[in-house]
Amino acid sequence: MRYNIAKRTPTTFLDDFFNDDFYFPRTNYGSQIDVYQENNKYVVEIDLPGFKREEIDIQFNNDVLTVKADHKEEEVNENKKYYYRSRKVNSFMRQIRFNGIDSGMIQAGFNEGVLKVELPIKEVNEVVNRIEIK
Template identity: 30%
Template sequence: MYYTNIFNDGFVEDFLDELFGGATGRSCGEENKKSQPPKRVANLRTDISEDDKGYKFEVDLPGFDKSEVSIELKNDYLTIRAEHAEKEENKEAEETKYLRKERYKGLRQRSYYVGENIKAEGIKASFNNGVLTIDVPKPEPKEEAKVTINID
């Protein structure tokens, strides 16, 4: 498990990630200093608004390209996944000695319950300046069929 000072940036996020199964955990042990850091899962900051037609999700994804973002609707949950593509490191970068490295490659994912009977065909999404905007229409209310029962 990874421990850090509570006053360091990211402590609460790291704690919640580990508590809810998001992060794989990191060790402060000497043997892991030279190994690759594990993929980290972090929540996505999201604003959700509602109007008569549906819901609007505005998700902050700074530093991601459109090609690195995917949206899935499954079992009444809308899941947003953003993962930095692995890039070839050049030799100069390998020789660089970092004093602190806060930008990481990894996965960010979050799921939202959007309700029953939402059809994927009605969902519209756009990505502009690091903000993913998703419009999810409200489901059409079901009309109950009127059934007349005969009395014997």
């Protein structure tokens, strides 16, 4: 008896059709992101291929890091005949909550399509107050 593990059903074809970017382009794609702690800081690395440095906006407000990137549509060249065009508009937005960040010391860099944001953790000097019982 032989089994066909690559069997395709009508629903598989429909799923492939509706999940194909050719037919339904997506403007907000899921960029890969890593968040980790290294020494005395949190590090966020986000893959943003195709974006330029000036298209990326980073803000830190009320313990929330917000990263936005908007890639505007390039001018259409009348001399080109496009058969397929999916590089029109890309946008990305991600918010991550952090506690205990020294917001004045946050640093960011963008190299080869990877955004790296370093968020230093505040030094906490825990003071113990002895309370007198009356």
